[in-house]
Every structure is written in structure tokens, then in C-alpha cells.
Amino acid sequence: MAAPGVLLVMGVSGSGKSTVGALLASQLGWKFYDADDYHSEENRMKMAKGIPLNDQDRIPWLCSLHDILVREVASGQQVVLACSALKKMYRDILIRGKEGAPLKRDESGKEEKPAELQLLVVHLSGSFEVISGRLLKRKGHFMPPELLQSQFDTLEPPSAPENFIQVSVEKNLAEIIATIMETLK
Numbered sequence: 001m002a003a004p005g006v007l008l009v010m011g012v013s014g015s016g017k018s019t020v021g022a023l024l025a026s027q028l029g030w031k032f033y034d035a036d037d038y039h040s041e042e043n044r045m046k047m048a049k050g051i052p053l054n055d056q057d058r059i060p061w062l063c064s065l066h067d068i069l070v071r072e073v074a075s076g077q078q079v080v081l082a083c084s085a086l087k088k089m090y091r092d093i094l095i096r097g098k099e100g101a102p103l104k105r106d107e108s109g110k111e112e113k114p115a116e117l118q119l120l121v122v123h124l125s126g127s128f129e130v131i132s133g134r135l136l137k138r139k140g141h142f143m144p145p146e147l148l149q150s151q152f153d154t155l156e157p158p159s160a161p162e163n164f165i166q167v168s169v170e171k172n173l174a175e176i177i178a179t180i181m182e183t184l185k
């Protein structure tokens with residue numbers, strides 16, 4: 001497949017996004033962004049208190065990630081982004097920015113189409129049991145394991161016509177990376 005500008009590694013909390021994303025970026029020589037690093041203090045505190053984020057909390061966060069991706073791709077930089085991106089609408093915002101955002105005007109006043117990114121979605125998919133087992137063992141993270149059920153409730157797995165692959169979290173890391181690298185060939 002033609003290499004996309006952006007590889008989005010998505011899934012519920014504990015599915016392995018940060019681990020797989022960082023490994024992939026280093027193997028590909030692409031820049032790595034972890035969406036967790038871009039949450040507002042309010043969002044972080046909300047999750048730490050065990051309250052799931054809602055659309056209003058997530059939309060500005062996703063818009064700022066979209067802006068980062070557009071900037072990087074415009075400068076020729078390929079990017080791996082680890083981001084929960086649980087709903088189709090969230091992935092659409094990463095690709096196109098906020099739906100209904102007013103069209104920008106160039107210097108002559110002409111309307112410019114919003115930037116759209118070439119993005120491959122890698123969905124790390126697995127059962128509640130396997131993923132909660134990993135979260136319970138993970139130390140020093142702000143996300144409480146009790147929020148996992150809400151992540152599964154919110155999840156809309158990618159489907160056609162989205163450009164995506166699904167990889168089982170039950171594979172070991174080397175197998176996951178190899179599967180993704182094979183798709184990129």
C-alpha cells in the first residue's frame with residue numbers, strides 16, 4: 001500500500017497503543033505522538049477521578065491533534081499517533097478537523113478546503129478480560145482501570161469505508177509490529 005502520512009494506533013485504554021505506537025515509530029523512523037500527552041489538566045483530573053470523558057471534553061483535544069498532524073504532514077514528516085479515537089466521529093476529526101468548521105479563506109479571500117489527511121487506522125482489538133488484566137498490572141498511570149467498561153461502551157470499531165486494519169492484542173508485540181509493517185509494504 002502507498003505509505004500514509006499518518007498511522008493512527010487506536011483502541012481502548014490498555015490495548016497497547018502507546019507501546020505499539022512508540023515501537024512502530026522507532027522502526028519506521030517516523031515521529032511519534034502520544035495523544036495522552038495533549039489532554040487538558042481538566043480532562044486528566046476528570047479521568048483520574050474515575051469520570052469518563054464525553055464528546056465536549058474530547059473534541060477540542062482531537063482538533064488540536066488534527067492541527068499538529070496537518071502541520072507535520074505539510075512539512076513532509078510522517079507520523080505515528082497513539083490515540084484512543086474510540087468513535088468514528090473522533091477519527092473523522094483527526095482526519096478532517098471539526099465537522100462544520102468554517103472554511104478558511106486564503107489571502108485573496110477565496111475559500112480553502114479544510115485539510116484532509118491520508119491516514120491508516122490500526123485498531124488494537126481485544127477482550128475486556130485480557131485488557132483489564134493488563135491495566136491492573138500497569139503502574140503509575142492516571143487512567144483508573146474502572147474506566148475500562150466505559151471505553152468499551154463508547155468504542156465504535158472502525159469499519160468500511162474507513163482505511164483500517166484490526167490487530168489482536170493477544171499477539172505478542174513482535175507479531176503486532178510485523179503485521180502492521182507487512183500492511184505498509
Ligand SMILES: Nc1ncnc2c1ncn2[C@@H]1O[C@H](COP(=O)(O)OP(=O)(O)O)[C@@H](O)[C@H]1O
Nearest residue numbers: 013014015016017018019134138169171172173
Ligand atoms: N501485545 C502485548 N502483549 C503483552 N502486553 C502488552 C501488549 N501490548 C501492551 N502490553 C502491556 O499492556 C499495558 C498497556 O499498554 P499501553 O501501551 O500502556 O496501552 P494504552 O496506551 O493503549 O493504554 C502495558 O503494561 C504494556 O506493557
Ligand SMILES: O=C(O)[C@H](O)[C@@H](O)[C@H](O)[C@H](O)COP(=O)(O)O
Nearest residue numbers: 012013014018036053084085143
Ligand atoms: O478518549 C479517552 O477517553 C481518553 O483518551 C482515554 O482513552 C485516555 O486518555 C487514555 O486512554 C488513558 O490513557 P491510556 O489509553 O494510555 O490508558
